[in-house]
Amino acid sequence: MSEAADRLAAVEANIAEAARRAQRPVKDVRLIAVSKTHDAAAIRPLIAAGQRDFGENRVQEAAAKWPGLRAETPGIALHLIGQLQSNKAEEAVALFDAIHSVDRASLVHALAKACAKAGRQPQLFVQVNIGDEEQKGGCAVAGLPALLAAAADAGLTIDGLMAIPPADVEPAPYFALLDELAERSGLPLRSMGMSGDYETAVMLGATHVRVGTALFGMRGQAQAKG
Ligand SMILES: *Cc1c(COP(=O)(O)O)cnc(C)c1O
Numbered sequence: 001m002s003e004a005a006d007r008l009a010a011v012e013a014n015i016a017e018a019a020r021r022a023q024r025p026v027k028d029v030r031l032i033a034v035s036k037t038h039d040a041a042a043i044r045p046l047i048a049a050g051q052r053d054f055g056e057n058r059v060q061e062a063a064a065k066w067p068g069l070r071a072e073t074p075g076i077a078l079h080l081i082g083q084l085q086s087n088k089a090e091e092a093v094a095l096f097d098a099i100h101s102v103d104r105a106s107l108v109h110a111l112a113k114a115c116a117k118a119g120r121q122p123q124l125f126v127q128v129n130i131g132d133e134e135q136k137g138g139c140a141v142a143g144l145p146a147l148l149a150a151a152a153d154a155g156l157t158i159d160g161l162m163a164i165p166p167a168d169v170e171p172a173p174y175f176a177l178l179d180e181l182a183e184r185s186g187l188p189l190r191s192m193g194m195s196g197d198y199e200t201a202v203m204l205g206a207t208h209v210r211v212g213t214a215l216f217g218m219r220g221q222a223q224a225k226g
Contacts, residue, residue: 004045007215008033011198015209018202029202032079034194034212036061037219040069046215047073055100055210057082059092066095081162081191081210083137086110090117098123100162100191100208103139105150112154123159125191125208126151128181130174131166138163141181148185160189160207171197172204179205 011031019026034055035043043054043065052075056062062078070076077097084092084101089110092099099122102108115121126147129138139147144161151158161182165174175192182190182205193201195214202209212219 002045002049004215005049008046008049008051011211011214014199015202018199022203024202024205028207030208032081032191032208032210033215034081034210035065035216036082036212038216040065042216043069044072047076051215053077053079055079055081055212059084059088059095063091063095079208079210089114093118093120093122096122098125098208100125100210101127101137102147102151102158103127103129103137105147108147108151108154108156112151112156115156121157123189124151124156125160125162125189126158127162127164128178130163130178133166136164136166141177144181144185158187160187160191161185162191162208164194165192165197172200175201175204175206 015029015031016026019029030053032053032055033046033051036057066078078095079098079100080092080096081100084099084107086107093114102124127138128144129136129140132141148158161178163174163178165171178192179190189207190205191208193206193209195211198209198211
């Protein structure tokens with residue numbers, strides 16, 4: 001097996017074990033391999049090992065890398081996990097199967113327009129600023145009901161919530177809060193958990209985990225900010 005295949009098998013085994021401990025069906029958890037900053041040569045071994053869901057944080061970078069890779073292998077699902085500018089909504093709707101970063105009413109309106117024009121809607125997650133941190137992206141916890149109402153008014157289906165907990169503190173309470181917010185809002189999907197904490201996230205209800213470093217190794221220093 002390649003190194004990529006080894007890493008993938010290890011992450012999949014950890015997810016299966018966390019799901020087993022939480023008495024959840026492992027098929028309810030989707031592993032997104034976060035390939036931002038990594039080139040096609042680094043991505044191909046994971047595709048060869050069977051991975052099909054990939055995450056990118058920039059529309060431009062994804063548009064440069066993925067059409068070629070998709071032509072090589074059918075069945076790839078692409079997830080946008082980074083902030084989206086409203087003027088790139090059309091391009092994002094055309095390229096991605098899921099957008100995890102819906103965070104404001106102006107973007108909801110841009111996406112509604114783009115989806116109507118394209119005649120398709122990617123799966124959509126509202127990103128919640130789960131720790132109410134000043135610098136962090138995502139909609140405020142208190143603003144979630146209004147944003148969900150705006151999406152419904154615009155004719156968009158929101159499928160779930162996404163969050164990135166505050167750094168350097170125990171993430172479990174934030175995962176539990178995101179799960180509770182999703183439950184209260186009647187949304188089936190929860191995108192939470194990264195390389196350092198995906199097992200905890202699975203135990204607390206994650207349906208999508210976004211794992212980069214544990215699958216690809218460290219991102220280059222110069223590219224660390226994506
Ligand atoms: C980069 C990134 C990840 C993956 O982080 P790792 O720690 O490398 O697993 C997950 N989610 C988001 C939103 C990211 O930007």
